[in-house]
Amino acid sequence: MDLWYISFVAALLGLAVGSFFNVLIYRVPRNMPISWPPSHCTQCGKSIRPRHNIPLLGWLLLRGKCANCQEKISIQYPLVELLCGVLGAASVWWVYGVYGSMPWYHLVAVFWLVLTIVPIATVDFKHQLIPDTTSLGGIAIGLILAFFNPQTTFLSSFLGAIIAGGSLFIFAQIMGRILGKAAMGFGDVKLLAALGAFMGWSHALAALVCASIVALLVILPWRFFKPSEEESFAFGPFIALMGPIFYLYGHQIMDFYWNYLQMP
Template identity: 40%
Template sequence: MAPLLLLTAILGLAVGSFLNVVIYRVPRGESLVRPGSHCPSCGDAVRPRHNVPVLGWLALRGKCATCKEPISARYPLVEAGTALLFVAITARFGFSPELPAYLYLASIAVALALIDLDVQRLPDAIVLPSYLVGLVLLAPAVIASGDWGQAVRAIAAMAALWLFYKLLTVVHPRGMGRGDVKLAGVLGLYLGWLGWDALLVGAFAAFLIGGLAGAALLASRRANGKTAVPFGPYMLIGAFLAIFAAGPLAGWYLSLLPSV
């Protein structure tokens, strides 16, 4: 397991470096390929040795090599955070057919959460292809296990969570964005693969965490009743909470209910 964890940590650093490009360029409608990595202040190309995840930022002491403008600490944090999330996912699933699918989910989760925080939008360019990618990446697990019931449950959960969020937009149009509805289907697919308990825990946790965060913002006067708060990050946090701890959380909740 240790070599696999090390390998996925290195992969996570590389993916995190690419996600920094995605987070910056996708909301702006820019190409992910051209131009190459460059300083947004002076436009000078980033040298290959400075493109090494985390270490490049440390070597530059957080400043552009040419114009000396500060480089946000978020860049190395995204790289290191993605690596840690990759390691956690690998520890959860091990060397299994599901691993690539959940590593992909971790990748888009990092990008979508930060984009939503930045511009309050969940880009279709990331969310919509994730339906097909998720189905394709989970297909080897279905073939390996022969459990087609699990696949049916995942697709049913995908539809159910999408429909639930869609109904919320009908009941309270200003409370939920269309991007949240589209993301709900993707998360439903991955949570449904793990079980109905994971789906319920992930859905409930999103609203619980979002509600607590909203209350904290109101109490600290950093927001008011009219402030738009992105919900995508809470959906993603709830989903990963369910991925790692749906069983214990569901058991704990059931233990609180009065016995009949």
């Protein structure tokens, strides 16, 4: 069956992408280049053999230990890969469930929007940093897909990135003036620009509003119970989470809003 076959391919791609995200999650906060040096043991520095570098299987073959120095390899690596494999297959089912068909540009868009939540959530929550590969990469992919998606145009994708990113940038500047400190990182601006490139400015800004509401609902109780926690918080994961939701259901959510929630 087509759906099963495409899900299987998406799961394999997800495993591979997860393996790349492991590199991002480790290297981006440490300011290390992404492509150099090749994968190596963080303890003894020995490079990892190609067959041990296979997502998931490599870690199982090594039984979670470096082949050279026997240092334990964190279970986080295979877990991130497994999660991305599952999310890859799930994104195919999600697209099929919504559209009843599987146009490749929707598959690529949802695959990307769903999977990038993983590194954005991991890196941003810990380090208040969004990897450029996910935000700028998203802008590039969103613009390219707009060429092929008959429901949109390159211009609306381009304007989507500029208007969505630009609005958040201006908002962050104003908030910064009011609060007297940086309200938001430029990473959030680039990430919202990516959503704009995928779904147009109106859906991206609606996603931003929802992300803000959800972030407040999560952060306010957190502050209340743990007032001693550090002050800065990560907004990126909330924006990223809204990405696939507004890509797939943006029209319905906005129709619902205009029809039921607007005052007459």
